[in-house]
Amino acid sequence: EAGVTQSPTHLIKTRGQQATLRCSPISGHTSVYWYQQALGLGLQFLLWYDEGEERNRGNFPPRFSGRQFPNYSSELNVNALELEDSALYLCASSSDRSQETQYFGPGTRLLVL
Amino acid sequence: AQTVTQSQPEMSVQEAETVTLSCTYDTSENNYYLFWYKQPPSRQMILVIRQEAYKQQNATENRFSVNFQKAAKSFSLKISDSQLGDTAMYFCAFMKPSAISSGSARQLTFGSGTQLTVLP
Numbered sequence: 161e162a163g164v165t166q167s168p169t170h171l172i173k174t175r176g177q178q179a180t181l182r183c184s185p186i187s188g189h190t191s192v193y194w195y196q197q198a199l200g201l202g203l204q205f206l207l208w209y210d211e212g213e214e215r216n217r218g219n220f221p222p223r224f225s226g227r228q229f230p231n232y233s234s235e236l237n238v239n240a241l242e243l244e245d246s247a248l249y250l251c252a253s254s255s256d257r258s259q260e261t262q263y264f265g266p267g268t269r270l271l272v273l
Numbered sequence: 274a275q276t277v278t279q280s281q282p283e284m285s286v287q288e289a290e291t292v293t294l295s296c297t298y299d300t301s302e303n304n305y306y307l308f309w310y311k312q313p314p315s316r317q318m319i320l321v322i323r324q325e326a327y328k329q330q331n332a333t334e335n336r337f338s339v340n341f342q343k344a345a346k347s348f349s350l351k352i353s354d355s356q357l358g359d360t361a362m363y364f365c366a367f368m369k370p371s372a373i374s375s376g377s378a379r380q381l382t383f384g385s386g387t388q389l390t391v392l393p
Contacts (some may be wrong), residue, residue, distance in 0.1 A: 193379065203364065203383040216378045250318060254379070260306045260368055262381060264318035 162187065164265030166251050172271045173241050181236040181268045185253030191215075192234040193254070193262055194226060198247035206249075209234055241272045275300045275367050279384035286355045287392050293340075294350045294387045296365030302326075306368045307341070307348045308381070313361040321363070324348065355391045362386045 165184045173179050185192050194206040205218040209228035223239040232253075238245055248269050252262035276299045286292035298307070309321040324332045324341050331339050336356075340349045352359055365384040 191379065193381075195381070202385050203381075205380040205382070208379045216380060218380065248316060252318075259379070260370065261308075261320065261323055262379075263320060264310075266315070266317045269316075 164251055164253050164263055166249075166265040166268050168268060169266070170269050170271070172273065174273050175241055175243060177241050177272075179238045179241060179245075179270055179272075181238075181249050181251075181270070182233065183236070183251030183253075183265060184233045185251075186255070186263055189253035189255045189263075190232055191254045191259070192228055192232065193252040194234070194236050195250040195252065196220075196247045197250060197267070198244070201247075203250070207236070238270070243272050246270060246272045275302075275369070275382045277365050277367050277382050277384035279363075279365055279387050281387045282385070283388045283390070285390045285392055286352075288355055288357060290355055291351060291353045292355055292389065294352075294363050294365075294389065296348045296350070296384055298346050298348065298365070298367050300346070300367065300369075302369055304370055306370065307339075308366040308368070309337070309339070309348075309350045310364045310366060310383075311359075311361040312364065312386075313358075318364075319361075322350065352389075357391050357393060360389060360391045362388050 167182045191210040197203045208216040212228045226236040228234045248267045250267045252264045278297045305326045307324045322334045336353045338351045364386045366381045
C-alpha cells in the first residue's frame with residue numbers, strides 16, 4: 161500500500177510569489193491535514209480537509225489556503241510569500257475507520273528567498 | 274488550549290540498551306489521544322505508538338512501549354534493545370477526539386521534540 165505522497169520535494173520561491181504544494185493521501189483515506197515545521201517554531205497545524213470541505217484551520221493568515229479534490233488529493237497554496245514561510249510542509253491523511261491516527265508524507269521543503 | 278512538553282532536547286543511548294523519553298501534557302479534557310512520532314534524518318514523520326486516554330492499559334508496539342499516567346498527565350516512551358535505526362527526533366503529540374470539540378478538531382499538538390542518538 162502506497163503511503164502519503166507529496167510534490168514537489170523542494171520548492172524555491174522569492175518573496176511575494178505564490179507557492180502550490182500537492183498531497184495525495186493513502187488510498188481509502190478521506191481526510192487530509194497540513195502542518196508547517198519551521199525552524200524554531202516546531203510543528204504547527206495548518207488545515208484539515210475532509211470530503212472536499214475545510215473542517216478546521218490553525219492560527220495562520222488567510223494567505224494560507226487550500227482545497228481538496230474529489231479524489232481526496234489536496235493542494236496547499238501560500239500567497240504573497242514571506243521569508244518566514246520557509247519551512248518543511250507536511251501532509252498527513254487519515255481514514256474514516258481510524259480518524260484520530262494521521263499518517264504523514266515526506267514533506268515539501270519550501271525556501272523563500 | 275492544550276500544551277505538550279518534552280523537557281529533554283537531546284538524549285543518547287548505547288545500542289541494545291533501553292532508553293525512556295519523557296512527555297507531559299496539559300488538558301482539561303477527560304478523553305483524548307496521545308501519540309509518539311519519530312522523524313529520522315529523512316524528515317519522514319513516522320507513527321511509533323498511539324494511546325487512547327480511556328484505556329488504562331499501556332500501549333506496546335514491539336520494542337516500543339509507553340507509560341501512561343493519566344492523573345499525572347505523563348506519557349513517556351520506552352525503547353528497548355535500541356538499534357542504530359532508532360536514531361531520530363521523537364515527538365510527543367496530543368489530540369482531542371473530533372466528536373467532542375470542533376474548535377481544535379483533528380489537530381495534533383506536538384511537543385518540541387527529543388533528539389535521540391543511538392551509539393554503536
